[in-house]
Amino acid sequence: MAEAATARETKGLMNIEREEALAGLETQPDWLAALRTSAWHAFESLPLPTRKLEEWRYTDVGQLKLDDVSLSPPFAGDVPPQARELLADKEAAATVLLVGPSVVAVQVDPAVADRGVKVMELARAAVE
Numbered sequence: 001m002a003e004a005a006t007a008r009e010t011k012g013l014m015n016i017e018r019e020e021a022l023a024g025l026e027t028q029p030d031w032l033a034a035l036r037t038s039a040w041h042a043f044e045s046l047p048l049p050t051r052k053l054e055e056w057r058y059t060d061v062g063q064l065k066l067d068d069v070s071l072s073p074p075f076a077g078d079v080p081p082q083a084r085e086l087l088a089d090k091e092a093a094a095t096v097l098l099v100g101p102s103v104v105a106v107q108v109d110p111a112v113a114d115r116g117v118k119v120m121e122l123a124r125a126a127v128e
Contacts, residue, residue, distance in 0.1 A: 024123065032126045075102035094119045 025033040048061070079099060087095045093112045096119060097105040106119050118125070 028123060029126050032122075072100040075099040075104060079104050093117065 025036060028036070079097065083097060083099060084105075087097060087107075092109070094106070094108045094117070096103060103121060108117060108119050118128075120128075
């Protein structure tokens with residue numbers, strides 16, 4: 001019986017190369033860069049899921065055409081009104097509006113912010 005492939009052995013996994021997955025480490029604090037690097041190595045060493053583990057839980061990724069997949073470019077433009085309407089009048093401690101891969105709006109309830117809660121991207125939080 002063939003052993004399950006690992007992510008490292010699977011070429012072109014979602015078109016993300018190691019360098020892209022670990023991009024920006026040089027601008028992050030040493031502790032965060034070390035955690036991200038360690039997580040990447042753990043990911044690479046784990047076997048990919050097989051149907052034998054839990055058939056109902058996994059999709060046969062062999063059927064996916066991953067060469068046709070690419071990362072979305074950063075969003076540049078006006079936020080669609082429909083996107084903002086989804087968050088209107090919703091009770092939440094904080095909301096983060098994403099358009100594609102881009103954070104376009106962050107709102108924190110003032111009562112929560114007064115207690116010291118901050119919502120921001122991890123890269124920014126790591127250096128503040």
